Amino acid sequence: MGARILDASGPRGLSGDLRDHPFDVEARALRRAVFAWTDSGVTAGRDALSWRATREPWAVLVSETMLAQTTVARVAQRHPAFLERFPTPAALAQASRGEVLQAWSGLGYNRRATQLHALATRVVAEHGGALPRSLPALLELPGVGPYTARALLCFAHDEPVGVVDTNVGRVLARAVAGRRLSAREAQGLADALVPRRDPRRWGLALMDLGSLCCRARRPKCGSCPLEVAGRCRFVAARARDAHSEDPAVGSAGTSARQSAFKGSDRELRGRLLRAACAGPLRPPLLADLASGEGGAPRVARLAERLAAEGLLVADGQGGYRLP
Numbered sequence: 001m002g003a004r005i006l007d008a009s010g011p012r013g014l015s016g017d018l019r020d021h022p023f024d025v026e027a028r029a030l031r032r033a034v035f036a037w038t039d040s041g042v043t044a045g046r047d048a049l050s051w052r053a054t055r056e057p058w059a060v061l062v063s064e065t066m067l068a069q070t071t072v073a074r075v076a077q078r079h080p081a082f083l084e085r086f087p088t089p090a091a092l093a094q095a096s097r098g099e100v101l102q103a104w105s106g107l108g109y110n111r112r113a114t115q116l117h118a119l120a121t122r123v124v125a126e127h128g129g130a131l132p133r134s135l136p137a138l139l140e141l142p143g144v145g146p147y148t149a150r151a152l153l154c155f156a157h158d159e160p161v162g163v164v165d166t167n168v169g170r171v172l173a174r175a176v177a178g179r180r181l182s183a184r185e186a187q188g189l190a191d192a193l194v195p196r197r198d199p200r201r202w203g204l205a206l207m208d209l210g211s212l213c214c215r216a217r218r219p220k221c222g223s224c225p226l227e228v229a230g231r232c233r234f235v236a237a238r239a240r241d242a243h244s245e246d247p248a249v250g251s252a253g254t255s256a257r258q259s260a261f262k263g264s265d266r267e268l269r270g271r272l273l274r275a276a277c278a279g280p281l282r283p284p285l286l287a288d289l290a291s292g293e294g295g296a297p298r299v300a301r302l303a304e305r306l307a308a309e310g311l312l313v314a315d316g317q318g319g320y321r322l323p
């Protein structure tokens with residue numbers, strides 16, 4: 001059965017991408033329910049976040065890079081200061097990698113900082129310092145994947161592209177499809193649901209819905225506009241069979257649970273980099289860090305790996321420093 005997107009106002013050409021997908025979606029009713037929910041003011045606090053209060057592409061890209069693996073609360077604290085220090089790709093490109101790592105310290109997953117630095121350098125060299133505006137050109141940039149590229153087009157330029165992050169992936173699988181989705185299906189469905197008017201507002205609303213109501217564990221269906229409007233297939237399936245599988249589990253875009261942070265290599269890598277931000281990692285300091293952390297071999301292995309990734313530089317005397 002082909003998809004029936006029961007609404008002519010979707011972006012031209014995209015609905016056709018769903019011809020092979022067995023969904024039957026009343027897009028207009030779905031949007032009406034979601035927009036009424038955001039209009040009620042439940043997301044007002046999120047609209048005030050620094051990356052939502054702007055459409056400046058660089059500010060949006062920096063926020064998306066941070067939000068990929070850091071909580072909204074932490075990014076809300078750090079995003080304005082990072083932009084004040086590096087207000088343009090050119091400003092970031094001019095800084096050393098070490099300076100960028102220092103400014104990133106505490107946000108975790110530090111490779112994102114070096115990738116952002118590489119991206120800024122490319123943007124200056126190849127795009128005159130301005131982020132490109134086409135999907136293929138964005139996807140050529142270091143660290144920019146399908147999600148980030150589309151988020152930039154939608155949130156900075158109000159372009160009608162579907163943006164599928166973990167939150168949206170859950171809403172699509174549970175409410176709209178009622179089953180697990182492949183990456184292609186999730187993207188096709190997201191694209192087909194985008195309204196011609198207000199694509200940015202729609203993209204943000206779907207994310208908010210996933211974050212505030214359609215949470216990974218224990219979704220708050222009682223306060224979800226799609227439950228109220230009778231538009232959630234997962235809720236309907238659960239009404240028929242209380243043991244229906246959650247379609248969001250393993251669906252495209254949704255994330256698997258992360259392994260424990262405490263005691264992990266990830267935690268120790270972060271500690272090594274924070275120490276390097278304060279000054280050179282000389283052998284006595286490395287020995288200090290090694291005590292109680294699995295010993296010197298583990299610290300040496302992680303420091304070497306950080307150096308191989310370009311996050312530290314060996315000083316040739318058994319120590320390391322920021323690049």
Ligand code: SF4
Binds near residue numbers: 214
């Ligand atoms: S009704 Fe429940 S499962 Fe369905 S979209 Fe809303 S929160 Fe998610």
